[in-house]
Amino acid sequence: MLLMSARMLRERWRLFAGAVLSVALGVALVQSSLMTMASTADSKVPPGVSGRAAEEIREGYAGAATLLGMTVMLAGFLAVFIVGSTFTFTVAQRRRDLALFRMLGGSRPQLVRLLLGEALLLGLIGTGLGIALGVPGTWAQSWMLVALGMLPDGFSPSWTNGILPVSAGLGLGVTLAGVLVASLRAARVRPLEALRETGGAARAMTVTRWLVGLCFLVPAVVLIPVGRTSDVLGAMLVAMAVSIWGSVALSQLSPLIVPLVGRLLGVALRAGTLGGLAEANLRDGVRRSASTAAPLIVLVSLVIGLTGTLSSLARATGMDVERVTAGDLVVASTGANAARIAAVPGVATASPQVSVDISVTVTHHAEGRQGRRTHHLGIVTVDGPAYERTHRPAPRAGSFDRLHGRTLAVGSGLAAEGIRVGSRATAKIGGTRRTLRIVASVAPTLENGSESFLIPRELVPASLTAGAPAETVVQVAPGTSAGAVADRIRAAGIGTVRTVPQWAGDRVAEQQRGNDGIMMVLMGLGGLYAAVAVINAVVIAGAERRAEFATARVSGLSRAQVVRTALAEAWAVTTIGLLLGGLVAAAALAGFATGPGPNILVVPWGLLALLVTGSYLVTGLASMWTTASATRTAPVLLIAARE
Amino acid sequence: MTSTLSGADDRRPALTSADPHGGPVPLVPRARPEPVANAVDLVEATRRHGAPETAVRALDGVTISFPAGSWTAVMGPSGSGKSTLLHCAAGLDRLTSGRVLLAGQEITGAPDAVLTALRRRTIGFVFQSFNLIGSLTAEQNVALPLRLAGRRPSPEAVREVLTSVGLGERMRHRPREMSGGQQQRVAIARAMVTRPAVLFADEPTGALDSASARMVLTLLRGMVDAAGQSIVMVTHDPAVAAGADAVVFLSDGRVVDRLLRPSAREVADRLARLEG
Numbered sequence: 074m075l076l077m078s079a080r081m082l083r084e085r086w087r088l089f090a091g092a093v094l095s096v097a098l099g100v101a102l103v104q105s106s107l108m109t110m111a112s113t114a115d116s117k118v119p120p121g122v123s124g125r126a127a128e129e130i131r132e133g134y135a136g137a138a139t140l141l142g143m144t145v146m147l148a149g150f151l152a153v154f155i156v157g158s159t160f161t162f163t164v165a166q167r168r169r170d171l172a173l174f175r176m177l178g179g180s181r182p183q184l185v186r187l188l189l190g191e192a193l194l195l196g197l198i199g200t201g202l203g204i205a206l207g208v209p210g211t212w213a214q215s216w217m218l219v220a221l222g223m224l225p226d227g228f229s230p231s232w233t234n235g236i237l238p239v240s241a242g243l244g245l246g247v248t249l250a251g252v253l254v255a256s257l258r259a260a261r262v263r264p265l266e267a268l269r270e271t272g273g274a275a276r277a278m279t280v281t282r283w284l285v286g287l288c289f290l291v292p293a294v295v296l297i298p299v300g301r302t303s304d305v306l307g308a309m310l311v312a313m314a315v316s317i318w319g320s321v322a323l324s325q326l327s328p329l330i331v332p333l334v335g336r337l338l339g340v341a342l343r344a345g346t347l348g349g350l351a352e353a354n355l356r357d358g359v360r361r362s363a364s365t366a367a368p369l370i371v372l373v374s375l376v377i378g379l380t381g382t383l384s385s386l387a388r389a390t391g392m393d394v395e396r397v398t399a400g401d402l403v404v405a406s407t408g409a410n411a412a413r414i415a416a417v418p419g420v421a422t423a424s425p426q427v428s429v430d431i432s433v434t435v436t437h438h439a440e441g442r443q444g445r446r447t448h449h450l451g452i453v454t455v456d457g458p459a460y461e462r463t464h465r466p467a468p469r470a471g472s473f474d475r476l477h478g479r480t481l482a483v484g485s486g487l488a489a490e491g492i493r494v495g496s497r498a499t500a501k502i503g504g505t506r507r508t509l510r511i512v513a514s515v516a517p518t519l520e521n522g523s524e525s526f527l528i529p530r531e532l533v534p535a536s537l538t539a540g541a542p543a544e545t546v547v548q549v550a551p552g553t554s555a556g557a558v559a560d561r562i563r564a565a566g567i568g569t570v571r572t573v574p575q576w577a578g579d580r581v582a583e584q585q586r587g588n589d590g591i592m593m594v595l596m597g598l599g600g601l602y603a604a605v606a607v608i609n610a611v612v613i614a615g616a617e618r619r620a621e622f623a624t625a626r627v628s629g630l631s632r633a634q635v636v637r638t639a640l641a642e643a644w645a646v647t648t649i650g651l652l653l654g655g656l657v658a659a660a661a662l663a664g665f666a667t668g669p670g671p672n673i674l675v676v677p678w679g680l681l682a683l684l685v686t687g688s689y690l691v692t693g694l695a696s697m698w699t700t701a702s703a704t705r706t707a708p709v710l711l712i713a714a715r716e
Numbered sequence: 717m718t719s720t721l722s723g724a725d726d727r728r729p730a731l732t733s734a735d736p737h738g739g740p741v742p743l744v745p746r747a748r749p750e751p752v753a754n755a756v757d758l759v760e761a762t763r764r765h766g767a768p769e770t771a772v773r774a775l776d777g778v779t780i781s782f783p784a785g786s787w788t789a790v791m792g793p794s795g796s797g798k799s800t801l802l803h804c805a806a807g808l809d810r811l812t813s814g815r816v817l818l819a820g821q822e823i824t825g826a827p828d829a830v831l832t833a834l835r836r837r838t839i840g841f842v843f844q845s846f847n848l849i850g851s852l853t854a855e856q857n858v859a860l861p862l863r864l865a866g867r868r869p870s871p872e873a874v875r876e877v878l879t880s881v882g883l884g885e886r887m888r889h890r891p892r893e894m895s896g897g898q899q900q901r902v903a904i905a906r907a908m909v910t911r912p913a914v915l916f917a918d919e920p921t922g923a924l925d926s927a928s929a930r931m932v933l934t935l936l937r938g939m940v941d942a943a944g945q946s947i948v949m950v951t952h953d954p955a956v957a958a959g960a961d962a963v964v965f966l967s968d969g970r971v972v973d974r975l976l977r978p979s980a981r982e983v984a985d986r987l988a989r990l991e992g
Contacts, residue, residue: 080851080852080856170849170850173847173849174849174864175832175835176808176835176841176847177835177841177861177864177906178832178833178835178836178837178861178864178865178910179832179864180828180829180832181828181832183864263808264808265803265808265809
């Protein structure tokens with residue numbers, strides 16, 4: 074049976090090239106991510122670095138591990154999805170062969186074994202390729218993580234043999250799982266179908282498709298209104314769930330929806346004879362159309378849905394930062410220069426925050442556990458009363474009035490960490506150890522990585538703050554123009570001056586940079602996968618349509634006309650896939666535009682344009698290439714001699 | 717209807733037939749199948765297509781027996797139900813009511829496993845569109861039914877069968893490297909190799925030129941005469957039907973006539989009357 078599988082594969086490698094490629098890509102990605110992850114877990118913070126640098130490195134490792142974990146999950150999801158859909162499609166395309174196999178006395182278990190044998194061979198080839206590809210993949214990935222600043226320079230991934238069984242298991246597992254459903258479906262092919270010329274008018278909407286489609290569609294639809302009434306974080310969770318569930322639902326239900334939308338598009342296509350033929354083909358080849366549209370639906374809804382979610386979250390964070398900052402200008406300077414701002418004419422209040430290199434050890438109470446931890450990052454000195462005047466929400470607990478002497482306040486960055494007001498903290502300031510009392514805790518904001526502790530400035534000697542980076546929030550005196558004050562500060566050579574909205578935007582953008590890198594990697598990956606799946610579907614469909622194209626040509630179409638008709642069909646399907654994917658993304662992002670708060674929706678138009686152009690380009694080229702190569706033989710030969 | 721083959725005198729070819737490329741081709745000596753009276757029996761066989769109200773009766777209460785060791789041709793105008801009859805008799809399609817017995821065994825409503833076993837041992841098929849597996853060579857195509865049945869065919873046996881259809885030299889060729897006639901002979905060899913009790917043929921010469929068609933008919937005749945093979949064949953060509961031992965005529969899903977050892981002209985006349 075395995076020999077037979079091998080022969081079938083060799084004969085129809087075109088059908089399977091895409092499946093092998095997606096297995097290989099999945100294995101390579103998972104393996105390189107796991108290798109890099111294992112290396113980061115093994116990596117020790119180099120001895121001799123400061124506590125602050127060590128904390129930065131550890132945060133980088135944690136960020137890298139999160140990114141790699143997401144990559145592993147996405148690669149796994151896409152590999153299962155694409156390998157599964159490729160196999161389902163190849164089985165559908167080979168109904169006649171499989172029916173013949175049954176007619177010659179092949180039993181159902183034999184048929185399943187034949188297809189599983191095929192999958193095993195494909196899985197082995199794909200896994201082998203993937204393991205080999207994973208080696209440069211690991212280098213590329215760690216290079217990228219270093220470039221993004223998540224891993225320290227000079228990080229080099231080590232080879233872990235223990236991961237190879239995972240790669241092999243994943244490659245074979247994904248392939249066998251992907252083909253199992255398809256082979257059980259194939260086992261239901263009736264022998265009589267071998268005699269049907271057209272290869273069986275099989276129902277494209279199977280029970281499995283209905284079940285899976287509805288199981289994902291119903292919760293997605295139910296969630297959409299929830300996103301409109303919840304806060305930003307709720308809307309974000311809803312948006313992510315809706316984009317993922319919605320994409321799975323619509324891709325499963327695509328044999329139902331694609332022809333419906335095709336009917337609408339048909340009005341435009343039907344204008345010309347060739348367009349009419351393309352439209353008829355589109356509706357007739359439901360399975361083929363659905364197979365091309367499904368990966369596009371997934372791609373657009375995931376990429377636009379998730380990117381839109383993150384961008385909207387960034388805008389909300391920016392607005393949040395703006396909201397809590399009660400000031401006209403923000404000045405970036407050194408600690409020494411910051412002290413001069415209050416003396417500039419027209420400045421009513423100046424609230425400097427100087428980032429200092431000290432450490433604070435506190436007790437965390439989180440989820441019933443408690444423990445002491447030392448923090449190095451995000452510790453700033455403030456002037457308590459000025460800070461209170463320039464920051465809007467009152468502290469969640471305690472008061473900034475008491476922020477002087479041996480005290481400190483918990484910043485919004487650690488607001489959720491269960492550090493109790495009234496407890497004691499140990500600060501190490503320039504070599505001296507001091508015990509401080511926690512007197513206030515700032516309310517949490519959407520911001521990620523904001524201040525961890527606020528320390529009264531009189532506690533830190535000027536030698537530590539003079540050269541440290543400072544940000545000063547400035548309120549101008551009533552009746553004074555903010556612009557004039559800004560000019561005076563600039564003229565005095567104190568530092569860079571920005572308005573509060575400008576500063577908030579830049580600050581969030583800076584924090585987003587890591588996120589953007591993550592998204593770029595994940596989306597690039599998703600796009601690559603979707604491209605493989607789309608090319609797969611177009612190539613498989615085109616290769617199997619030789620006879621149909623030949624018939625079209627003996628009916629009087631020129632070769633160019635056949636190519637154009639197929640192109641029109643491919644582009645119509647692309648349009649449908651993009652529209653449906655856009656629908657899912659729009660539903661996912663609706664909560665940001667119409668939620669209870671202000672409109673924070675950011676639509677990634679640039680990315681959308683890129684996706685649309687890329688999709689038309691990929692489907693167009695794939696279609697033209699396959700149609701051209703399928704029509705190379707003189708049509709009469711194809712019509713007369715069939716195997 | 718014009719016949720593509722010469723008429724009655726062609727009906728009884730010699731047991732050994734001439735290969736177009738040369739010498740005589742001995743047919744494989746075969747054990748006679750189990751002595752049952754009839755290869756296939758249909759009793760009150762009815763097959764309806766579509767919803768009960770608008771149903772079309774493709775077969776309408778047909779009772780007919782195909783005797784073992786003989787060759788019966790089924791004829792009739794388009795839509796008369798001849799393909800449905802063949803499919804139901806072979807267990808490929810299910811009757812709406814009535815019974816089917818294959819080599820004495822009741823197959824009405826038989827589960828898939830039983831039908832699969834029958835396809836391995838009791839039934840062989842030859843079709844108009846040769847239905848070979850494109851990725852396998854002639855030799856592998858012939859050996860496939862035996863392999864599927866879990867038997868390991870000896871290369872000699874496969875070679876012998878292919879030689880008997882005049883393709884001993886083309887064993888390692890793939891279907892696309894062969895002419896239509898050669899592909900059909902591979903399909904016949906594939907049907908011969910399992911020594912089935914009944915061979916079902918659906919327009920076996922439909923896609924062939926007249927020389928290839930004559931060769932295929934000669935092979936089938938040889939199987940009946942030398943090995944006692946039972947054949948049920950659907951055709952629309954009177955000259956092809958005239959090669960059979962008996963011709964059954966169908967119209968609107970009913971058996972309307974039967975001729976024993978007719979000439980091509982007699983068949984054509986009868987068919988013309990049915991269609992007219």
